[in-house]
Each structure stands twice: as C-alpha cells, then as structure tokens.
Amino acid sequence: xxxxxRAYGAHPLHLLxxxxxxxxxxxxxxxxxxxxxxxxxxxxxxxxVWFFGAVLLxxxxxxxxxxxxxxxxGAGWRAVSGRTPARPPAVSPVNYLRIPTLAxxxxxxxxxxxxxxxxxxxxxxxxxxxxxxxxxxxxxxxxVLFAVSALLYAARMVIAGRRRRHLDAxxxxxxxxxxxxTTGGGSRHxx
Amino acid sequence: xxxxxxxxxxxxxxxxxxxxxxxxxxxGQSAVEDPTRVAxxxxxxxxxxxxxxxxxxxxxxxxxxPRVFRSPLRGPWLTSxxxxxxxxxxxxxxxxxxxxxxxxxPALHQSIPSHVGFLHLPYFTWPTRPAWLFQLSEGLHVGLxxxxxxxxxAKLWSVMPKLxxxxxxxxxxxxxxxxxxxxxxxxVVFEMVTGILxxxxxxxFGFNFYTAHYFGAWxxxxxxxxxxxxxxxxxxxxxxxxxxxxxxxxxxxDTRPEPPDPDGLVSPDPAEPTISRRGALAVVGGGSLLVAVxxxxxxxxxxxxxxxxxxxxxxxxxxxxxxxxxxxxxxxxSIDPKATGSAWRLVLNGGSAPVQLSRVQLQAMxxxxxxxxxxxVEGWSSTQQWSGVRLADLARLSGVxxxxxxxxxxxxxxxxxxxxxxxxxQVLDPDxxxxxxxxxxxxxxxxxxxxxxxxxxxxxVHCTKWVRSIEFVA
Numbered sequence: 001x002x003x004x005x006r007a008y009g010a011h012p013l014h015l016l017x018x019x020x021x022x023x024x025x026x027x028x029x030x031x032x033x034x035x036x037x038x039x040x041x042x043x044x045x046x047x048x049v050w051f052f053g054a055v056l057l058x059x060x061x062x063x064x065x066x067x068x069x070x071x072x073x074g075a076g077w078r079a080v081s082g083r084t085p086a087r088p089p090a091v092s093p094v095n096y097l098r099i100p101t102l103a104x105x106x107x108x109x110x111x112x113x114x115x116x117x118x119x120x121x122x123x124x125x126x127x128x129x130x131x132x133x134x135x136x137x138x139x140x141x142x143x144v145l146f147a148v149s150a151l152l153y154a155a156r157m158v159i160a161g162r163r164r165r166h167l168d169a170x171x172x173x174x175x176x177x178x179x180x181x182t183t184g185g186g187s188r189h190x191x
Numbered sequence: 192x193x194x195x196x197x198x199x200x201x202x203x204x205x206x207x208x209x210x211x212x213x214x215x216x217x218x219g220q221s222a223v224e225d226p227t228r229v230a231x232x233x234x235x236x237x238x239x240x241x242x243x244x245x246x247x248x249x250x251x252x253x254x255x256x257p258r259v260f261r262s263p264l265r266g267p268w269l270t271s272x273x274x275x276x277x278x279x280x281x282x283x284x285x286x287x288x289x290x291x292x293x294x295x296x297p298a299l300h301q302s303i304p305s306h307v308g309f310l311h312l313p314y315f316t317w318p319t320r321p322a323w324l325f326q327l328s329e330g331l332h333v334g335l336x337x338x339x340x341x342x343x344x345a346k347l348w349s350v351m352p353k354l355x356x357x358x359x360x361x362x363x364x365x366x367x368x369x370x371x372x373x374x375x376x377x378x379v380v381f382e383m384v385t386g387i388l389x390x391x392x393x394x395x396f397g398f399n400f401y402t403a404h405y406f407g408a409w410x411x412x413x414x415x416x417x418x419x420x421x422x423x424x425x426x427x428x429x430x431x432x433x434x435x436x437x438x439x440x441x442x443x444x445d446t447r448p449e450p451p452d453p454d455g456l457v458s459p460d461p462a463e464p465t466i467s468r469r470g471a472l473a474v475v476g477g478g479s480l481l482v483a484v485x486x487x488x489x490x491x492x493x494x495x496x497x498x499x500x501x502x503x504x505x506x507x508x509x510x511x512x513x514x515x516x517x518x519x520x521x522x523x524x525s526i527d528p529k530a531t532g533s534a535w536r537l538v539l540n541g542g543s544a545p546v547q548l549s550r551v552q553l554q555a556m557x558x559x560x561x562x563x564x565x566x567x568v569e570g571w572s573s574t575q576q577w578s579g580v581r582l583a584d585l586a587r588l589s590g591v592x593x594x595x596x597x598x599x600x601x602x603x604x605x606x607x608x609x610x611x612x613x614x615x616x617q618v619l620d621p622d623x624x625x626x627x628x629x630x631x632x633x634x635x636x637x638x639x640x641x642x643x644x645x646x647x648x649x650x651x652v653h654c655t656k657w658v659r660s661i662e663f664v665a
Contacts, residue, residue, distance in 0.1 A: 007238030009362025014421065018367040021417045025374055025410050031308045032406040036398070045397025051407070054380040055373075058347065059354060074465060094465055099474060106478050107485070110340060110387055111501040119393030125523035126392045127503055127516075128637060137500045141485075 066105070073098060090160035096153040100145035107138060237362025247358035260352040263461035264471050266449030267429035268438075270456055272472065273346040274426050278419060280339055281379075285412050286312075287332035291568065292405065293317055294325050294650050299596060299612035301653075303401035310409050319620040322647035326566035329650075330490035333570025336386060337486050341478030343379055345471075349456065356455050371417045378411025390569040391503060425454075443467040489571035504571035512630030513638055515573045516565070518651060521636040524603040526657050528636070531602065535641050537625070541597075541663035542590025550641050553627060556580045561622045567651040577645045579626035582618045582661075591663035594618050598664070599644055602657040611653040617646045618663070625658060 008015055029037070037048040044053075077094050113119050114134035123131055236243040289312045295302040296317060318324065360366040382404060389400045396403070433449070446464040451457050466474070488499035499505025508514045537553065539546040558578055566572035586594050597618045603609040617623055623646045626634065634640040639656025646654060 006235065007363075009235075009237035009364030010368075014364055015367070017417055017420055018364075018371055021371055021374065021413045022367075024413045027308065028310060028406045028409040028413070031306060031310065032304075032402060036402070039397060042397060047398050047403050047407075050384070050396055050398075050403075051377050051381045051410075052373075054384045055377045058380055059351075063348065063351060092465070095470070099477075102474065103478060103481055106341060106344075106482070107501060110337070110482065111391070113388060113391040113393035113395075114501060114503070118395065119388075119391065122392040122394055123503065124520075126519055127506070128508070128520040128522075129503075129506060133506075134501060141500065 062109075066102075069101075070098060089157060090164050091153065091156045093153060096149045096156075100142070100149045103145050104138075104142040107141060111138070235361070237364065243358070243361050247361065250357045254357055255355045257352055257356070257455055257458070258460045260458050261460055261462040262458060263446065263448040263464045264466070264468055265349055265352065266457045267425065267452045267454065268433045268449055269468060269471070270346065270349040271426040271429040272435075273342055273349055273475070274422070275430065276342050277339065277346060278426075280335060280342075281415065284332055284336045284339070285408055285415075287328045287335075288405075288408055290328050291325070291332060291650070294328070294648075295653075296612065296614055299614065301612055303399075303607075304405055307405065310406075316614060316616060317648070319616055319623065319647040319649070322563055322622065323566075324648040325650055326490065326564045326572040326648075329566055329568055329570055330572060333386070333390060334483075334487055334490055336383065337570075338479045338483045340383060340387075340482060341475050343383065345475040347376070352455055352458075368417075368421065371414050374410050374414025375418050376414075378407060378414050381407045382411055439469045439472075441467055441469065443470065492573055504567075504569070512632045513635035515575055515638075516567075516571060517637045518565075518567060519606075519608075519656075521657070524601075524606070524609075524657065526602055526636065531636065531641050531657065537642060537658065538660040539585055539589035539663070540660060541586075541594065541665065546589050548588075550627065553580055553625070553642065557584060558627075559621075559624060561624060561645070561647075563622060563645050563647055565645070565651045565654055572651075576630050577624055577626040578628040578631075579624040579642065579645075581621060582613075582623045582625060582644070582646075583621065585625060585661060586618055586663045589661075589663050591665050594663040594665060596664050598662040599655045599658060600660045600662075601655050602659045608652040608655070611644070611655050613644075613646065613649075613653065617649055617653075620647055622647045625661075 005011060032047075037046060039046040043049060074094055077092065081089075108115060111134070114123075114131045115138045116135075117131045120131055123129070236247070292302050292307075293312055293315060294317045297305075297311070297314060298316070360369055385396055385400060385404050385407065388395055389404070394400070443464055443466055446467045448461040449457050451459070484498060485500055486502055488495040488497065489502055489504035496505055497507075504516050508517070533549075536547045536549055539548070557580065559581055560576060560578045562574060562576050564572045564574040582597070586592065586597070593615070595615050597613045599611050599613060601609045613623075624644070625642050626639075626645045627642050628634065629638060634643060639658070642658045643656040644654045644658060
C-alpha cells in the first residue's frame with residue numbers, strides 16, 4: 001500500500017470512479033437547472049426537498065416505526081406468554097400477526113393516494129371516476145390477509161397440539177418445544 | 192473499498208469464529224471495535240489522521256449503538272441476495288425508461304425533458320412494429336418497479352446499521368463513498384415515490400414529473416454503477432459464503448447469525464431468530480408477488496384487469512363496446528359538444544389547398560379494422576378493435592404522398608397533449624388509423640368522438656382524441 005493510497009484510504013481507482021460519478025451527477029443537475037431544484041412559492045414542492053426528504057422519511061420515520069412496532073409485538077408476546085400460568089401455545093403467533101400486518105402496510109404505503117383520496121381532482125379528470133372504492137378494497141384485502149393467516153395459524157396449532165400430546169404420552173418431562181421448528185418468538189430453547 | 196477476494200487478514204480466521212466479542216455492560220466497545228477494523232488496512236485512518244481520529248472520538252449523542260440492531264438475519268449474505276436481485280432488475284427499469292423517452296420522438300421535439308445533453312440512449316426512429324412494443328416497454332418499466340418496492344425496502348432494512356455506524360468515515364475515501372450512497376438511496380427512493388404518485392394521479396410533489404424523474408434516474412444510476420463497482424466483489428464473496436439451497440433448507444430453529452463482518456451488518460448482540468432466512472426471503476418475495484397480483488392486470492387487461500384492485504387502471508366503466516380505460520375525459524378537455532356534432536370537419540393541411548371532410552365523407556372512404564393497444568406511459572394498456580380511415584390514405588388525399596412527418600391537432604385547447612407530431616413511419620403504417628369506431632360502434636365522447644388517432648406501438652398520448660386537423664409535411 002503506497003503512502004498516497006493510505007492517506008486517501010482506498011485504491012486510486014476508487015477515487016477516479018467517485019470523482020467521475022460526482023461529475024456525472026453535477027452534469028445531470030446542471031441539465032435540469034440548479035434553479036429548478038428549488039420552488040420559491042412552496043418550498044416543500046422542491047425537487048431537492050423531495051430527494052432528501054423521501055430518504056429521511058424512510059430512514060428516520062418509516063424504518064424506526066416498523067422496527068419499533070415489530071419489537072413491541074415480540075416483547076408483548078414474550079411478556080404475556082411468560083405470565084400466563086398455563087403453558088404457552090405450541091406455535092408463536094408472532095409471524096401470523098406480523099406478516100399480514102406487513103402486507104397490509106405495504107399496500108397502504110404504495111397505494112395510499114387512492115385509499116385516502118388524495119389527488120381526487122386530477123384522478124377525476126384523468127379517469128372520469130372517483131376514488132371511492134379504494135378504502136373499502138384495501139380493508140377487504142387486509143381482512144382476507146388476516147383471515148388466511150388465522151386459518152394457517154389454526155392449522156399449525158392443531159398439528160402442533162397433536163404432536164405435543166403425542167410427545168407428552170411417550171416421553172415424560174421432556175421440553176416438547178425442542179426441535180419444534182414451528183415454535184416462534186419468545187420460547188427460549190436450551191442450547 | 193475493494194479488498195482482494197481472499198483478503199481475510201491475519202487475524203480474521205481466529206477472531207471471526209464463534210468467539211464473537213460479547214457486549215459488556217458499561218462500555219460495549221468491544222462489540223463495536225471489530226478486530227478486522229484494525230487488521231484490515233482500509234479501516235485505518237486516512238490523512239490527516241488526527242482529524243479523522245478526532246471525528247471518531249466525537250460520537251454524536253443519541254446515535255443508536257450497533258447493539259440496538261438485534262436481528263440475527265442481517266448480514267452480508269442476506270444483503271447480497273437482495274442486492275443481486277436489484278442488480279439484475281433495476282437496470283431493466285432504467286433502460287425501459289430511457290427507451291420510452293425515445294418512443295416520444297425526440298427528433299420531433301416531443302420527448303420530455305427536451306434538453307438532456309448526452310444523457311440519452313443513441314437516437315433511433317421508434318418503430319411501429321411490433322405493435323405491443325410500447326405496451327411491453329412501459330408495462331415492464333412501471334410493473335417491474337412496483338414489484339421491486341418490497342425488495343428495495345428489504346435491502347434498505349438489511350443495511351440500516353451502516354447508516355448509524357460511527358465514525359461515518361475514517362478517510363477521504365470513506366467520505367466520498369458515503370456521499371455517493373446518497374445518489375443511490377436518495378435516487379431509488381425519489382424515483383419510486385414520484386413514479387408511484389404519478390401513476391395514481393397524485394401530483395402532491397408539484398414539480399414537473401417527467402423532468403425530475405428523468406434526471407433523478409441518472410443520479411440514481413450513477414450511484415448504482417459506483418456502488419456495484421465497489422461492492423460486486425463483496426457481493427460475490429458473500430453469496431459464496433452460504434450455499435443458497437442450503438439456506439432454503441434451514442429451519443428457524445437451525446438459523447444462526449452470520450459471522451461478524453467488517454461492514455458491521457451482523458448484529459453484535461443478535462436476538463433469538465423469530466423467522467428463518469428462507470422465511471424472510473419468502474416474506475419479501477411474497478410481498479413482491481402480492482404487488483404483482485394487484486398490479487399486472489392494468490397492463491395485461493381482459494379478465495385480469497379486475498385483479499388490479501388498488502390502482503386507477505383496474506376499473507370498469509360499466510358494459511358496452513366503449514367500456515375501456517379513459518385517459519382524460521371530454522369534460523376535463525373542455526370539449527364543446529356542438530363542435531363535435533354535424534358541423535365538425537376534419538381539415539387536412541399540407542397540400543396545395545386545405546381539404547375538408549365531414550364525418551359522413553370519412554365513413555364513405557375505405558374503412559380498415561385493426562386490433563391495437565392504447566398504452567400509457569403510466570404502465571397501463573388496453574387493446575381494442577378500431578375501425579377508420581388509414582392515415583396514409585388521408586395523406587394521399589391531401590396531396591402529400593410520402594410525408595416526412597405529420598402534425599395532429601385536437602379540439603382540446605391547451606394541454607401538452609392537445610397536439611402531437613407523428614413520424615413518417617407512424618403515418619404510413621397500414622395499421623395507423625384515424626379511427627371513427629371502436630368495437631363496432633361509434634367512439635364515445637370520452638374516447639375521442641368524432642375521430643381519434645390510433646398508431647401501433649406509439650405512446651398513448653400521441654393517439655390524439657377529438658382530432659380537428661392533420662397537417663402532412665412533405
């Protein structure tokens with residue numbers, strides 16, 4: 001490693017390709033026009049605000065929100081299942097809750113303009129229709145997603161329950177959740 | 192940074208094993224200071240060392256510690272799986288976008304934005320065959336991008352710890368690379384957000400969509416190219432570190448964290464897995480599948496259209512031959528019903544004298560019936576059976592046998608698509624029509640009565656409705 005490479009922190013090729021990329025982005029922005037980046041009447045409708053704003057919204061709002069929601073779900077399940085005197089269910093419900101929630105949330109994230117009726121004037125001009133059906137449709141899809149998840153969860157519970165009874169009958173005092181791939185979240189396994 | 196493929200460093204074999212540093216109560220620094228950061232030369236401080244060291248010592252208060260990222264699934268392998276999917280697919284989205292800019296005929300100054308310098312594909316005349324070309328390219332552009340939203344979100348999730356790594360940079364190289372990541376991440380999120388809003392007619396952003404989306408794509412692609420150049424060796428190495436099929440056979444109970452990596456993706460304090468890696472991949476793939484099922488209908492049409500439940504172009508207007516997607520209603524275009532009645536005349540210009548034709552006269556000419564899609568830049572399309580007069584016949588009638596281009600004007604006043612220039616091949620194609628009827632009946636007012644243009648493979652907005660005049664240029 002030469003002194004120059006050490007001082008810069010990477011191979012000279014790294015520097016060349018990065019400088020080239022900055023020049024290309026500068027060229028693209030100059031074609032767009034630096035003045036077009038900013039809207040003097042409504043600052044929040046500026047290209048530059050949307051470019052950085054969209055990623056900040058993802059990094060500092062969307063990601064922390066869903067991460068926190070997911071962690072709360074896991075922690076909540078552990079807290080509840082730890083307190084009940086009876087044995088916790090053989091199958092953790094965590095994934096059966098989080099997956100339809102994730103799917104429904106994804107659809108809301110992508111298709112919220114129709115669902116919350118945003119841009120209704122331009123929608124009407126373009127299509128001749130109103131956005132009325134979308135909220136109901138999204139609720140319906142959400143309902144179906146959770147119902148399917150509930151059915152799958154019920155099926156897994158029945159199967160796991162049978163297996164558990166079978167194990168209880170054959171082997172005394174064995175932690176029946178060991179090796180059971182269907183148990184989720186909070187159950188703590190012996191290593 | 193670009194370490195050679197087998198650069199594991201003298202310490203890594205031993206220290207990357209199961210003997211992972213355990214976070215201690217007070218400091219927790221042992222987890223942060225991965226040994227490879229000292230061993231690997233790229234992680235030394237660059238020049239001037241005292242400055243970079245001082246930056247490293249000033250960790251901003253409130254910055255999340257690496258320990259808060261506890262998912263046992265995060266790691267170079269999982270990130271590389273998402274990365275390889277995007278490596279193969281996002282260039283298709285980029286290229287179809289550039290192709291569609293050409294479809295708008297830049298030679299006739301119709302592509303938006305109009306001034307793009309060198310930032311375009313080599314110019315070529317947009318063909319009229321195959322007739323589904325624009326339907327395919329724009330359907331792919333929008334459809335594929337929508338399907339990739341879950342993968343992009345998953346990729347961002349998988350690299351989240353890197354956003355909060357401190358020091359953010361240890362050298363000039365680190366700093367430049369971080370800045371280029373803004374092009375990559377800012378670019379992909381900006382393109383997806385503006386595109387998704389635009390196809391739903393939600394113009395909340397306020398700026399010109401075409402211009403911002405076009406140059407945004409170049410900013411993104413620049414960041415993408417640099418990122419691929421720098422990370423491809425890491426990606427290949429990471430994918431080889433765990434056989435894919437083996438990972439698909441690993442249940443949740445057998446799921447273990449990846450060994451610590453120099454980039455700090457792997458959690459220093461991983462929680463118990465609540466889902467296997469194959470489960471996580473299935474969730475992301477399932478998300479893409481769900482989006483696909485709920486959107487492809489807008490491009491395929493037919494019965495499948497009904498499955499596009501949450502986007503504008505999955506709906507029916509009732510029954511009848513004119514029941515297909517309307518783009519801009521007659522009311523929105525301020526079409527005066529009196530102007531489209533029996534007083535309407537089509538004016539053909541370009542020859543020695545203007546030619547005026549009533550609708551009855553047009554119907555008395557040779558009628559041709561073609562099955563062609565109207566395909567929109569928003570990704571939807573709709574194939575119908577159109578009947579009318581060939582544009583080539585109208586050109587001959589006006590006295591211009593082989594026009595180099597034609598200018599179509601609508602009764603609609605104002606609006607960038609109230610007129611369109613057509614290329615020579617678009618006028619002379621035997622399937623290019625001035626359509627009077629659709630599916631056996633007269634066009635409805637919303638579909639362009641008394642007459643509209645239909646051209647194979649042309650962008651839908653160039654199939655002008657409520658045609659008033661056509662000028663054929665020799």
